[in-house]
Amino acid sequence: MSDNVFTIQVPKEYGYVVLTAFSSIIVLMYKGIRVGLARKKYNVPYPLMYSSDNEKEGKIFNCIQRAHQNTLEVYAPTMMVMLLGGIKHPMLCAGSGAVWLFSRLVYAHGYYTGDPAKRSRGAFGYLGLFTMYGCTISLGLSMLGMI
Numbered sequence: 001m002s003d004n005v006f007t008i009q010v011p012k013e014y015g016y017v018v019l020t021a022f023s024s025i026i027v028l029m030y031k032g033i034r035v036g037l038a039r040k041k042y043n044v045p046y047p048l049m050y051s052s053d054n055e056k057e058g059k060i061f062n063c064i065q066r067a068h069q070n071t072l073e074v075y076a077p078t079m080m081v082m083l084l085g086g087i088k089h090p091m092l093c094a095g096s097g098a099v100w101l102f103s104r105l106v107y108a109h110g111y112y113t114g115d116p117a118k119r120s121r122g123a124f125g126y127l128g129l130f131t132m133y134g135c136t137i138s139l140g141l142s143m144l145g146m147i
Contacts, residue, residue, distance in 0.1 A: 006143045008087055016094035017086035020101070021079055027101050028075070031068040031108055038064040060114040067111040067119065071104050078129060085135025088142060093135050099128035 038044075042061040044051045050065055051058035078100060086093035103125025110118035141147045 010087060011090055013090040013094075014086055015090075017082060017090050017097070020094045020097040021083060023098070024075070024079060024101055027104060028068075028071065030105075031071060034108070034112070035065050035068045056114060060112070063111045063114050063116060063119075064108075066116075067108040071108070078132070081129075081132040081136040085132050085139055088139040089135040093132055096128035096131040096135070100125045100132070103128065 038061050039046075042051060042053075042057045044058075044061050049069075051061045053059075053061075078097075082093050082097040082100075086097075103122040105122075107119050107122025107125065110121040138147065
């Protein structure tokens with residue numbers, strides 16, 4: 001074998017990473033359903049993304065929509081670092097991913113109040129996210145033989 005080859009063996013604990021990734025789909029579906037219900041409740045027809053109503057109801061819909069949209073904006077890179085970092089650190093990444101997912105629900109429910117400042121209740125999710133970043137960097141450095 002060449003020195004340029006790095007073999008990866010996925011530990012059985014990687015199954016927890018897979019289940020956490022699957023759970024993220026449930027969270028996205030939940031948030032999407034909440035947007036759909038709010039769209040009907042606040043009479044915001046498709047294809048409009050946001051309500052132009054500046055009254056309380058329009059603002060609440062926009063907060064519900066924004067909570068879902070923000071999660072979609074960060075979803076792909078977050079899942080990437082969880083799935084990659086989990087190769088070397090499966091339990092840590094699965095746990096960190098679960099923290100991130102729970103924080104996205106707390107974030108959303110704070111936002112759903114119509115007071116955008118309450119979304120910061122979910123800021124603890126950055127602990128999970130930054131942990132997954134570290135795990136992914138650790139994997140990359142291991143593959144390069146640097147650690």
